[in-house]
Amino acid sequence: xxxxxxxxxxxxxxxxxxxxxxxxxxxxxxxxxxxxxxxxxxxxxxxxxxxxxxxxxxxxxxxxxxxxxxxxxxxxxxxxxxxxxxxxxxxxxxxxxxxxxxxxxxxxxxxxxxxxxxxxxxxxxxxxxxxxxxxxxxxxxxxxxxxxxxxxxxxxxxxxxxxxxxxxxxxxxxxxxxxxxxxxxxxxxxxxxxxxxxxxxxxxxxxxxxxxxxxxxxxxxxxxxxxxxxxxxxxxxxxxxxxxxxxxxxxxxxxxxxxxxxxxxxxxxxxxxxxxxxxxxxxxxxxxxxxxxxxxxxxxxxxxxxxxxxxxxxxxxxxxxxxxxxxxxxxxxxxxxxxxxxxxxxxxxxxxxxxxxxxxxxxxxxxxxxxxxxxxxxxxxxxxxxxxxxxxxxxxxxxx
Numbered sequence: 001x002x003x004x005x006x007x008x009x010x011x012x013x014x015x016x017x018x019x020x021x022x023x024x025x026x027x028x029x030x031x032x033x034x035x036x037x038x039x040x041x042x043x044x045x046x047x048x049x050x051x052x053x054x055x056x057x058x059x060x061x062x063x064x065x066x067x068x069x070x071x072x073x074x075x076x077x078x079x080x081x082x083x084x085x086x087x088x089x090x091x092x093x094x095x096x097x098x099x100x101x102x103x104x105x106x107x108x109x110x111x112x113x114x115x116x117x118x119x120x121x122x123x124x125x126x127x128x129x130x131x132x133x134x135x136x137x138x139x140x141x142x143x144x145x146x147x148x149x150x151x152x153x154x155x156x157x158x159x160x161x162x163x164x165x166x167x168x169x170x171x172x173x174x175x176x177x178x179x180x181x182x183x184x185x186x187x188x189x190x191x192x193x194x195x196x197x198x199x200x201x202x203x204x205x206x207x208x209x210x211x212x213x214x215x216x217x218x219x220x221x222x223x224x225x226x227x228x229x230x231x232x233x234x235x236x237x238x239x240x241x242x243x244x245x246x247x248x249x250x251x252x253x254x255x256x257x258x259x260x261x262x263x264x265x266x267x268x269x270x271x272x273x274x275x276x277x278x279x280x281x282x283x284x285x286x287x288x289x290x291x292x293x294x295x296x297x298x299x300x301x302x303x304x305x306x307x308x309x310x311x312x313x314x315x316x317x318x319x320x321x322x323x324x325x326x327x328x329x330x331x332x333x334x335x336x337x338x339x340x341x342x343x344x345x346x347x348x349x350x351x352x353x354x355x356x357x358x359x360x361x362x363x364x365x366x367x368x369x370x371x372x373x374x375x376x377x378x379x380x381x382x383x384x385x386x387x388x389x390x391x392x393x394x395x396x397x398x399x400x
Contacts, residue, residue: 010129011128013128013185013189014128020178020181021121024117024175027171027175028152028171029149029151030155030167032152035094048100052103052104052107059108059111059115060110061115062115063112063116064343065336071123076124077190080124081182081186083113084178084182086109086113087117090109090113091175115339122138123325123338125141126325131326132272132273135322136268138318138322138325139267139314142260142317143260146261146264207336210340216340219320223320224344224350226287226375228371229287230348230351232291232355232367233256236351236356236367240363240367241297252302263311271318279319280319283319284376284379284381286312286315287313291368291371292368293308295366295369295372324340325337325338358370
């Protein structure tokens with residue numbers, strides 16, 4: 001770990017993890033938008049394609065716990081390398097698969113490997129950066145993720161013109177190269193990397209201990225609420241704009257992507273020097289206000305809403321992840337706690353259902369007003385999940 005005074009002198013492994021996150025997720029985002037199209041081209045129905053894609057997301061949301069537990073026990077890098085190897089083989093498998101069961105299995109493996117990699121890479125980043133710098137470095141990780149989200153689909157669409165199999169093969173090759181690079185880095189910096197705890201606690205004991213931690217549960221609830229709101233941008237918002245001007249929707253998404261790139265580093269630098277509760281309260285207020293503004297349907301308000309929501313998400317996610325990492329570190333289960341963050345993807349299941357039902361009942365303006373009001377409940381969460389409760393630490397340790 002670097003010394004606290006060396007805030008900007010990150011260990012080379014930190015930079016390597018950030019770059020590998022960017023490259024790896026760019027490769028993944030080359031594939032994800034086209035998986036359903038690939039399955040359709042192979043003759044599968046939309047429902048079957050939905051089953052395959054959904055199975056991957058479900059597996060990923062549930063398996064982060066396991067990846068965190070295994071890395072806590074046996075070390076981050078061995079598990080990270082194993083997940084990258086399996087991930088590479090998974091994408092090669094997509095290129096050659098020809099049966100529905102094979103596609104379903106590969107999608108599940110893709111979700112598991114993604115969950116393992118995301119959990120372990122974030123755990124390694126926070127392992128190698130002092131507490132006061134973790135929000136800053138997680139902000140940079142969030143920036144790399146959004147850059148990948150912007151670039152990956154564009155590259156994928158270019159290659160998909162030649163063949164979908166090419167997209168999967170290139171993605172598998174990128175993952176294979178990351179295995180080599182990370183393997184060399186492991187040999188070079190092994191002494192600097194944290195090792196496993198070799199704890200004798202079983203997975204069920206560790207998960208039971210985490211499940212009884214009220215701070216973690218309220219932190220997860222806070223994340224789920226945020227995701228319920230964020231899901232409206234990808235589902236309810238285009239339906240709302242369909243009544244006015246759907247052509248503005250791509251411009252709103254571009255605005256979001258550009259603002260994240262511009263704001264991620266300065267906002268994470270600012271937030272790292274602020275009390276976490278203050279940042280969470282500010283992001284909650286901004287997010288609620290932005291959601292409500294979407295209801296107007298007027299271009300000026302729509303772009304203002306997207307700007308406010310982008311500001312909120314860029315503030316929220318790095319400080320939230322740093323808070324969850326600190327909770328896990330205090331309890332000796334950082335990997336498990338970071339792995340639990342995948343559960344907030346439940347919000348992407350609840351959000352479209354809630355937003356769609358409200359749209360059918362009362363239209364877009366009412367829907368976003370209700371969603372904005374619901375997002376205000378985020379402001380209550382820090383009363384219980386302050387990322388600092390020593391009593392919860394003692395209870396979790398006793399339960400283990």
